[in-house]
Amino acid sequence: MKKVIFLLVDSLMPNILEDCIRQRTVPAFQFLKSRGRYWPDCVTVFPTMTASVDSSLLTGVYPDVHRVPGLIWYDPEEKAIIDYVNGWRCVWKLGIEKCARNVLYNLNEKHLSKQVTTIFEELANRGKTSASINTIIHRGSKKHRVRLPFLIDLATGFRLHDDISGPDVLTLGAMVKSGLETQIPRHTLGLRHRCGINDQYAVHAAKALITSKDQPDFMLVYLPDNDHQVHKKNPSHAEGALIQVDQYVQEILNAFGSWDEALNQCVFIVTGDHGQTRVGSKKEFSVDLDKLLTPFRVLQLGEEVKDHDLVLCNNERSAYIYPLAQEKESEIVQQLLSESRIDLIAWKRDKGVLVKEGGSGREVYFEPGGPNPDIYGRTWSITGEGSVLDLRSDQGIVHYGDYPDALSRLYGALYSQDIPMIVITARPRYEFLSRYYPRHANGGCHGSLHKYDSLLPLIVAGTGHPLNERPRLVDLKNFILELFDT
Ligand SMILES: [Zn+2]
Structure with missing residues (x-):
């Protein structure tokens, strides 16, 4: 059985990807698309926000079942607004400790329903190993030690030190001890680089696992930089961001020696979590x-x-x-x-x-x-x-x-x-x-129900295993499990 590498590119949009492929500016995406199958209209869940979407991706169900309503929601038990970090002004208002506790612990250990299983838990049951590289949903059967950068540690009063759960390998930038530290450049870890929650960190971690001779059976790599650029520049001027992402994907393919070898050894799944809509300037x-x-x-x-x-x-x-x-x-x-x-x-x-x-x-x-x-x-x-x-x-x-x-x-x-x-x-x-x-x-x-925010491009390369001709993000968990079961 081949190993599976899932590249989750935040705010990856079908029209931008297709324009870039037409202009031949994204050779890695072009390679995977031409050697695999492509859908321009995989449907994500609503609200089109990373927290609710990633919960659905990892559990294969809609929010009514996994119970994570969105990025920002009201918890009647706590009588408080839950925010998994949307902008520094929110963090400032709520306090960094509350935000960090919500995103590091509560999202996975408390808010995400115990009635559902994550793909990492399912794979562990099947004796398969997996890695979560910087994804915010990472609940799994192993415990990992939180290790906050000094400034966050200071701001949270040194109170956030409980272990968190994850698959065999878990990275959350500089915030968790993963064992891969020595292979990741230190400059990617600073506060300015969101403490390691960035593409460069993720790709170094992925390459370290690929070349370790102990690559996990399933690896989910979260690439967030594209989202920040599309927010800033709007979707019509965001091609440069995708070209940058493609260079990181090339690095991952290069880690196998050749791109053909990458596909011989692995199934590649590439998709996004939501699209974006251009907001008027007035x-x-x-x-x-x-x-x-x-x-x-x-x-x-x-x-x-x-x-x-x-x-x-x-x-x-x-x-x-x-x-x-x-x-x-x-x-x-x-x-x-x-x-x-x-x-x-x-x-x-x-x-x-x-x-x-x-x-x-x-x-x-x-x-x-x-x-x-x-x-x-x-x-x-x-x-x-x-x-x-x-x-x-x-x-x-x-x-x-x-x-x-x-x-x-x-x-x-x-x-x-x-x-x-x-x-x-x-x-x-x-x-x-x-x-x-x-x-x-x-x-x-993004955030709405409209197709601009809701359609994802989906590339599956390295396997002919059938997938619903009208794919939805909630279908991908089962698709991946089937790859390992057949
Ligand atoms: Zn966003």
């Missing part, structure tokens, strides 16, 4: 949620729940709004409906989801089970105007348009928690603004 393209919600008492980052009406959790081009008193729900929805730059407003109703379009108020309701199968074979009962979600029926089967896999994805997000919650998305070109969150005027941004 102020009006940032929808100020603090302003829109002024009639209500809004709980913000770092505040304690008192007599607030609602909690606002901004996930860039989507946001969760939690009414703290049930009777406020319809008032809040009315207020949200008055803002036509909001694309969709969705919340739980009976056993399903009610979705309204911002501005017009047109609506559609759906719940699982019923007479309407979708293209993925899941059945629904749908009433109202399907066009709100760009649903089309062809010979009785529901097809998706601008909102890929919309029904499972919206349901997955809203049922990730058992409390009243509303989710809203911004129209293309717009993002949500609220206190302490980063702005992306004339840059790129």
